[in-house]
Amino acid sequence: MSEMPVRIEPISPKDVEDFCAALDSVARERLYLAAFEAPPIEQVRAFVETNLREGNPHVVARGGDRLLGWCDITRHRSPLRAHCGVLGMGVVAGHRGAGIGRALLGAALSAARVAGMLRVELEVRGSNTPAIALYERMGFRHEGRKLAACRFDGTTDDMLIMGLVWPEPGPARVAG
Ligand SMILES: CC(C)(COP(=O)(O)OP(=O)(O)OC[C@H]1O[C@@H](n2cnc3c(N)ncnc32)[C@H](O)[C@@H]1OP(=O)(O)O)[C@@H](O)C(=O)NCCC(=O)NCCS
Numbered sequence: 001m002s003e004m005p006v007r008i009e010p011i012s013p014k015d016v017e018d019f020c021a022a023l024d025s026v027a028r029e030r031l032y033l034a035a036f037e038a039p040p041i042e043q044v045r046a047f048v049e050t051n052l053r054e055g056n057p058h059v060v061a062r063g064g065d066r067l068l069g070w071c072d073i074t075r076h077r078s079p080l081r082a083h084c085g086v087l088g089m090g091v092v093a094g095h096r097g098a099g100i101g102r103a104l105l106g107a108a109l110s111a112a113r114v115a116g117m118l119r120v121e122l123e124v125r126g127s128n129t130p131a132i133a134l135y136e137r138m139g140f141r142h143e144g145r146k147l148a149a150c151r152f153d154g155t156t157d158d159m160l161i162m163g164l165v166w167p168e169p170g171p172a173r174v175a176g
Helices: 013-028 041-054 100-114 129-137
Strands: 006-010 058-063 066-075 084-091 119-125 141-152 155-165
Touching: 006 100, 013 041, 013 058, 013 066, 013 084, 041 058, 041 066, 058 100, 066 100, 084 100, 100 129, 119 129, 119 141, 129 155
Parallel strands: 084 119
Antiparallel strands: 006 058, 058 066, 066 084, 119 155, 141 155
């Protein structure tokens, strides 16, 4: 449980190393993310720089001088799917269950709406009960299940597909 005050902030270039370390620590738990370690630091730096340049929501949680979690929403590149973003997030072990994930996700979703996205989608392992509960609570719907799509350490798990769709903004009403 995290006792220190936590700030939710847009990521900045100075956060790259801390973000990479947080990503690596969660990936190495092997239970939650698609990768079992962070990509090389230059790849992580390029990911952050692309998000900043293209206005993709990417927020981090900071407590004291530690980066405790992140949430990013990457816009699809194809014109057909450019209204959609793909979500990734994590909170480092020892700081979960204290509201950081909900705050990160809320901030990233607000930024996605401001950026004009109409849909946010994600994949989550079937055994990841806390993440599924968080996504459901924030309005994501279950859209599908890929059977036995994950295999690690001799265990097989399903991959769930979840999505959040916002209504398209209507035309402005003219008074009178
Ligand atoms: C999923 C994760 C981001 C949630 O962050 P968190 O800071 O622990 O979550 P919060 O404390 O903000 O809780 C928000 C909601 O999540 C759900 N939740 C959190 N922990 C839970 C748990 N252990 N069991 C069930 N639901 C849980 C609840 O709905 C909770 O809302 P509530 O407290 O009003 O009931 C965090 O557990 C995590 O980083 N897990 C490992 C990485 C991961 O799974 N990333 C997502 C991959 S798809």
